[in-house]
Amino acid sequence: MSWPLAFAVVLPAPAAARPTSTLVELVVPARQGPSDASLVECAVAGDRAALGTLYDRHAERTLLRVTRLLGRSAEAEDVTQDAFLIAFGDLGTLRDPERFGAWLLQIAVRQVHRRFRKRRLLERLGMAWGESDASLQALANGVDAETQLQLARVDAVLGGLATELRIAWILRAVEGCSLGEVADQTGCSLATAKRRIAAAQAAVRKAVAVELPEDES
Amino acid sequence: MNSDRPPLQAPLARLLESSPARPALQRMRARVLARTRQDPGRAWKFGLGWGLATTVVVAAAVFVFQSQGVPASLLTRDGQEFRDLSAHGTVATQHFADGSSLSIGASGRVVALSSTPQEFSVLLERGRLDVHVVPGGPRRWVVEGKWARVEVVGTRFFVERRPNGISVGVSEGVVVVRSAQLPEGVMRLAAGQSLDVLSPTHPVIENRPSLGAPTLPLEPPQAIRKALDPSPKAPVAAHVRSVTDLLDEADRARARGAWPEAEGALARIVAEYPTDARSSLAGYGLGVVQLRRGKQMVALETFEWVLGQRPPRSLWEDTLLRLIELHASLGQMDRAAERAADYRARFPEGRHQLTIARLVPQTP
Numbered sequence: 001m002s003w004p005l006a007f008a009v010v011l012p013a014p015a016a017a018r019p020t021s022t023l024v025e026l027v028v029p030a031r032q033g034p035s036d037a038s039l040v041e042c043a044v045a046g047d048r049a050a051l052g053t054l055y056d057r058h059a060e061r062t063l064l065r066v067t068r069l070l071g072r073s074a075e076a077e078d079v080t081q082d083a084f085l086i087a088f089g090d091l092g093t094l095r096d097p098e099r100f101g102a103w104l105l106q107i108a109v110r111q112v113h114r115r116f117r118k119r120r121l122l123e124r125l126g127m128a129w130g131e132s133d134a135s136l137q138a139l140a141n142g143v144d145a146e147t148q149l150q151l152a153r154v155d156a157v158l159g160g161l162a163t164e165l166r167i168a169w170i171l172r173a174v175e176g177c178s179l180g181e182v183a184d185q186t187g188c189s190l191a192t193a194k195r196r197i198a199a200a201q202a203a204v205r206k207a208v209a210v211e212l213p214e215d216e217s
Numbered sequence: 218m219n220s221d222r223p224p225l226q227a228p229l230a231r232l233l234e235s236s237p238a239r240p241a242l243q244r245m246r247a248r249v250l251a252r253t254r255q256d257p258g259r260a261w262k263f264g265l266g267w268g269l270a271t272t273v274v275v276a277a278a279v280f281v282f283q284s285q286g287v288p289a290s291l292l293t294r295d296g297q298e299f300r301d302l303s304a305h306g307t308v309a310t311q312h313f314a315d316g317s318s319l320s321i322g323a324s325g326r327v328v329a330l331s332s333t334p335q336e337f338s339v340l341l342e343r344g345r346l347d348v349h350v351v352p353g354g355p356r357r358w359v360v361e362g363k364w365a366r367v368e369v370v371g372t373r374f375f376v377e378r379r380p381n382g383i384s385v386g387v388s389e390g391v392v393v394v395r396s397a398q399l400p401e402g403v404m405r406l407a408a409g410q411s412l413d414v415l416s417p418t419h420p421v422i423e424n425r426p427s428l429g430a431p432t433l434p435l436e437p438p439q440a441i442r443k444a445l446d447p448s449p450k451a452p453v454a455a456h457v458r459s460v461t462d463l464l465d466e467a468d469r470a471r472a473r474g475a476w477p478e479a480e481g482a483l484a485r486i487v488a489e490y491p492t493d494a495r496s497s498l499a500g501y502g503l504g505v506v507q508l509r510r511g512k513q514m515v516a517l518e519t520f521e522w523v524l525g526q527r528p529p530r531s532l533w534e535d536t537l538l539r540l541i542e543l544h545a546s547l548g549q550m551d552r553a554a555e556r557a558a559d560y561r562a563r564f565p566e567g568r569h570q571l572t573i574a575r576l577v578p579q580t581p
Contacts, residue, residue, distance in 0.1 A: 034501060034535050035531055035535065038529065041530060041531050041532065042498050042528075042532060046494045047495045048253070048495070049464045049499070051250060052246070056246070060237055063242065068230070073241070077241050081245045085253065089253070098568075140233060141232065141234045209223075210224060210226075212227045
């Protein structure tokens with residue numbers, strides 16, 4: 001069940017908190033249905049509608065991220081679907097239901113790793129097929145030809161990088177994740193995440209200048 | 218490196234497409250929910266066995282395909298992979314190696330989405346597409362429009378995309394049309410039948426004669442129902458529908474802003490299936506819709522009912538907050554304080570402590 005409504009209930013402030021002479025209105029911030037934690041609990045209790053709502057809430061972001069990481073839309077669809085199936089299958093093991101979204105992305109990134117491994121294996125066996133229809137250049141939207149060219153250069157560099165470096169760099173430079181988020185989603189330490197991003201950035205810099213955000217640390 | 222250009226600034230995502238294709242999301246939704254069992258906690262273990270079995274079957278299928286030389290993708294008559302087809306002024310036709318063909322009408326455009334041994338899928342971007350699929354082929358053909366998806370194995374049919382909807386007509390064989398705009402989400406069309414699926418902003422579905430043949434009967438347009446009494450003792454409606462159907466109906470109604478209809482569907486779940494595991498969540502949704510419609514007193518009763526269902530912890534928290542907000546907004550500060558005390562006792566570390574403290578300051 002999806003909860004598309006985002007509404008703001010305008011409620012007057014409680015009597016104890018408002019002056020008696022003037023009516024002060026309190027605007028309760030808009031919320032979009034139950035929290036993830038509620039939905040996870042309902043889903044674990046057997047509520048399939050809650051699963052639908054969780055899907056509706058997180059599918060778009062997950063599919064976008066996986067597409068950018070993989071560079072192939074058909075594979076991204078498969079991987080995203082697998083990530084949801086794994087997440088929904090393991091919901092009972094989720095310790096902090098409020099972190100469902102982050103947990104789902106962790107699973108998705110893990111699946112991306114597996115997909116890259118599979119791709120490499122198929123390439124060795126001469127069975128590789130499919131094309132990069134969702135490279136950064138292909139996904140470019142409303143940018144000039146020069147910028148497209150720069151993105152194509154980035155694609156070319158990323159294509160030659162080790163999977164760990166590629167994923168870490170895309171999470172940081174494309175998705176705008178913080179270093180902590182990169183470490184969390186790739187399942188490595190903060191130091192390792194930094195090292196991978198730096199190594200990838202050094203390779204990218206040889207082809208095109210991409211300015212990364214300052215380290216938070 | 219071209220030093221004339223300013224460096225690209227992270228995050229590069231702002232230069233890229235920011236929304237994935239809707240059809241892909243809808244396809245995945247159906248698959249994910251269909252493959253997740255009733256007990257989500259065990260689905261993965263269950264799926265592992267199926268996964269292994271599927272791997273063996275797929276490996277065998279790949280072996281058979283390779284040994285028989287079946288092409289991995291559908292090729293055009295001149296041996297190329299199909300990518301797209303556009304028509305400028307006149308009809309353009311693409312013939313395929315297996316005898317099938319696509320014809321796109323003037324100013325139309327169709328692009329390939331995927332071509333595998335099992336499926337050939339295209340997106341109709343604009344215009345009218347006439348399709349002839351040779352029966353008995355190994356692939357399922359799929360035509361995606363913005364608001365509908367047409368699936369077929371062996372037939373002749375057309376799909377036409379217009380600014381306000383999609384038309385599908387069948388001249389041979391059978392197709393299956395899937396769309397969130399259809400009453401049950403899916404409809405089977407046989408030869409001689411056609412269907413108009415209008416865009417969500419025109420949520421009327423009409424079925425009209427085509428090619429001189431009679432049409433399939435359609436459910437009449439859903440009249441806006443009066444919301445039922447949220448009490449579990451409310452009479453059960455004569456037309457019994459499953460909880461899943463009603464949830465889907467509520468979803469569709471909400472998506473197009475038909476709040477009375479959404480309220481009606483959710484109220485029926487609460488009234489007719491009070492013991493179902495989903496009823497408390499449906500009740501919460503019902504209360505939210507009632508609030509949306511300005512029915513605060515009714516919403517109050519609904520949220521009270523949800524609490525009576527002893528919902529899961531997080532839903533309990535959310536519902537209590539709604540009640541406190543409502544009592545406060547109605548000036549019932551004693552009731553709000555009672556509920557706030559209840560919340561603090563039950564959820565001393567609760568997520569809504571701060572909000573509640575603002576609404577109902579705690580007395581020492």
